[in-house]
């Protein structure tokens with residue numbers, strides 16, 4: 001099993017708390033070329049009724065809810081869940097004075113502890129590729145949704161951040177990033193969802209990164225689901241930073257990175 005779906009590694013190291021994910025989100029926040037913020041775009045996709053019972057699985061530090069906190073309709077009843085208690089704690093802290101608007105629950109998406117036909121909406125953003133038994137998770141999400149209920153799932157595409165990964169592997173071919181092929185991406189996800197849901201649609205978010213600082217890019221690489229942190233230590237880390245600096249210098253102090261992100265929208269029959 002690769003680290004991307006190694007639930008023990010994810011729970012005890014990668015997502016033990018929000019630190020790794022925060023380093024990755026920071027690179028996007030600082031250097032995205034689009035003026036349309038990703039989290040605002042994600043929230044804009046939730047075209048929901050004024051009253052809706054919503055479950056998010058794998059919510060992480062609840063960035064989307066935090067960023068859009070002024071826009072959440074009063075009639076939305078929102079439960080945020082994650083299998084990592086540390087992540088849920090980060091979500092609570094992050095939501096600050098809005099925390100009372102949400103319920104929180106530790107949940108493994110492969111076994112959702114709610115009755116059938118309970119939710120109007122389920123959200124699973126950037127997390128389905130982590131699930132070893134994705135069919136079980138999708139069956140659970142379908143089961144807890146009401147007929148006609150909506151499912152939203154963001155993920156990445158095959159070219160996402162390819163220049164960043166190539167740069168690290170060019171420096172050291174032994175560096176890996178979790179797995180060879182993403183098991184749930186914008187290319188292979190639709191067929192997986194079509195087994196459980198109707199009207200599966202895909203929306204891509206147009207954006208790229210133009211990075212102008214070395215440190216946030218290196219922090220991103222060290223935070224990833226793979227072995228970069230183990231390999232890039234001491235002198236190897238110093239050499240890698242010098243390599244990234246040289247690459248920036250060749251491109252007039254910038255480094256361009258392709259982004260490929262988007263959302264699946266689906267409905268329970």
Ligand SMILES: C[S@@+](CC[C@H](N)C(=O)[O-])C[C@H]1O[C@@H](n2cnc3c(N)ncnc32)[C@H](O)[C@@H]1O
Nearest residue numbers: 015058059060082083084108109125126127130
């Ligand atoms: C890349 S983060 C995404 C966080 C957030 N949804 C976002 O888009 O910013 C993946 C999240 O999935 C959670 N996760 C991984 N496996 C899970 C599982 N089996 N059940 C529930 N959550 C899981 C991790 O703890 C982590 O918070």
